[in-house]
Amino acid sequence: MIEADQTEFDTEIDRRGTFASKWEKYRGTNVLPFWVADMDFAAPPFILNAIEARLQHGILGYTETPNDLVTAFQNWLRRRHGWSVPEEWLVWLPGVVPGINLAAKAVAAPGGSILIPTPVYHPFLRVPGHVGQASIKVQLVLCDDRWEMDFDALGEACDEDTQLFLLSNPQNPTGRAYTRAELTALADFCLQHGLYLCSDEIHCDLVLDENARHIPIASLAPEIAERTISLFAANKTYNIPGLGCAVAVIPNAKLRGNFLSAKAGLVHDIGPLAFAASTAAFTDTSQWLPKLLEYLRGNLQRLQALVGKRMTPVEATYLAWIDLSDLGIDHPGAYLDSFGLGLSDGVPFGGPGFVRFNFACPGALMDRGLQRFENALADGQKVGHGD
Numbered sequence: 001m002i003e004a005d006q007t008e009f010d011t012e013i014d015r016r017g018t019f020a021s022k023w024e025k026y027r028g029t030n031v032l033p034f035w036v037a038d039m040d041f042a043a044p045p046f047i048l049n050a051i052e053a054r055l056q057h058g059i060l061g062y063t064e065t066p067n068d069l070v071t072a073f074q075n076w077l078r079r080r081h082g083w084s085v086p087e088e089w090l091v092w093l094p095g096v097v098p099g100i101n102l103a104a105k106a107v108a109a110p111g112g113s114i115l116i117p118t119p120v121y122h123p124f125l126r127v128p129g130h131v132g133q134a135s136i137k138v139q140l141v142l143c144d145d146r147w148e149m150d151f152d153a154l155g156e157a158c159d160e161d162t163q164l165f166l167l168s169n170p171q172n173p174t175g176r177a178y179t180r181a182e183l184t185a186l187a188d189f190c191l192q193h194g195l196y197l198c199s200d201e202i203h204c205d206l207v208l209d210e211n212a213r214h215i216p217i218a219s220l221a222p223e224i225a226e227r228t229i230s231l232f233a234a235n236k237t238y239n240i241p242g243l244g245c246a247v248a249v250i251p252n253a254k255l256r257g258n259f260l261s262a263k264a265g266l267v268h269d270i271g272p273l274a275f276a277a278s279t280a281a282f283t284d285t286s287q288w289l290p291k292l293l294e295y296l297r298g299n300l301q302r303l304q305a306l307v308g309k310r311m312t313p314v315e316a317t318y319l320a321w322i323d324l325s326d327l328g329i330d331h332p333g334a335y336l337d338s339f340g341l342g343l344s345d346g347v348p349f350g351g352p353g354f355v356r357f358n359f360a361c362p363g364a365l366m367d368r369g370l371q372r373f374e375n376a377l378a379d380g381q382k383v384g385h386g387d
């Protein structure tokens, strides 16, 4: 049973012995993990209670998507993100990553290519290989301390065989929450080049910048909605990623049919505990999420104070993308490991010289991580890596 005080964000919960991927990676070492996008906070009590209530039934058999979940999701999408979607547009999935791959299978004809701005959440970069497509990677560019799409470079990189654009918004790992103007430009770009769009919006409720707002790109206009597969889940926001429940919103009936055919027999159904948890999450209007966001802002400010200009502002997500190229180290991730700090190295994301810091953890753990980071930065400069 979860104790009430374990649900406070300050409470450190020992995850060792639970086979938590985040901590298992460094089992038997003194390295503290700040890598995979999974928070070191308990899920909120209303979710844990919903799981417990479902468990009381005793039978955990194959389960159809509950009507309550569909309604909860529709209401959530309308309430929080201003987009009304009918039930028939929805395809439920055990994860967002399977959804990205199925999106590629649904649109990809042989010999085509997929356009992917980088750096990006690394499973994106494996999608073209999974569906026998070429991969076209185009770097995001830094403009006034903000990572932006380079539409000229994107336009030059794609050709008539390019079929799909993969978008991460809010963007993992740069923490951008794209503006309406940027999303409109991207929608126009996709329409001009005849591209389908897969938009992974899993971090949409984790907007930290009080001046930013998440906009589902497919909600901009029917023309772009017709060419878009949007992916959502409550997993990141409520820290239930191990349960596995996500949903694709696909307005175009033909595209949805292709997606369902690609899914059949390949992707498993969702389990009843995940359904119960997601239903509770999408109905949440409590103060838990505003408090979480406030807590994350506190951790973010302390990280920003330490690394300064090496990091661009994080508008959304609990992930910071930090440029350590001034240290002149080939593998900054491995270098930081040696200081007991387990971050994600930038290379798999397409960002060598960078690291990604997951700052979703209790303050005391954050303090220990920041102390180690400070030591590593000081040492890196002292030994002249910065030349």
Ligand SMILES: Cc1ncc(COP(=O)(O)O)c(C=O)c1O
Residues within 6 Å of the ligand: 036, 037, 094, 095, 096, 097, 098, 121, 168, 172, 200, 202, 203, 233, 235, 241, 244, 245, 246
């Ligand atoms: C952008 C993004 N998409 C998808 C996922 C994973 O989604 P799922 O576990 O539902 O497959 C993550 C997890 O870090 C993510 O950051």
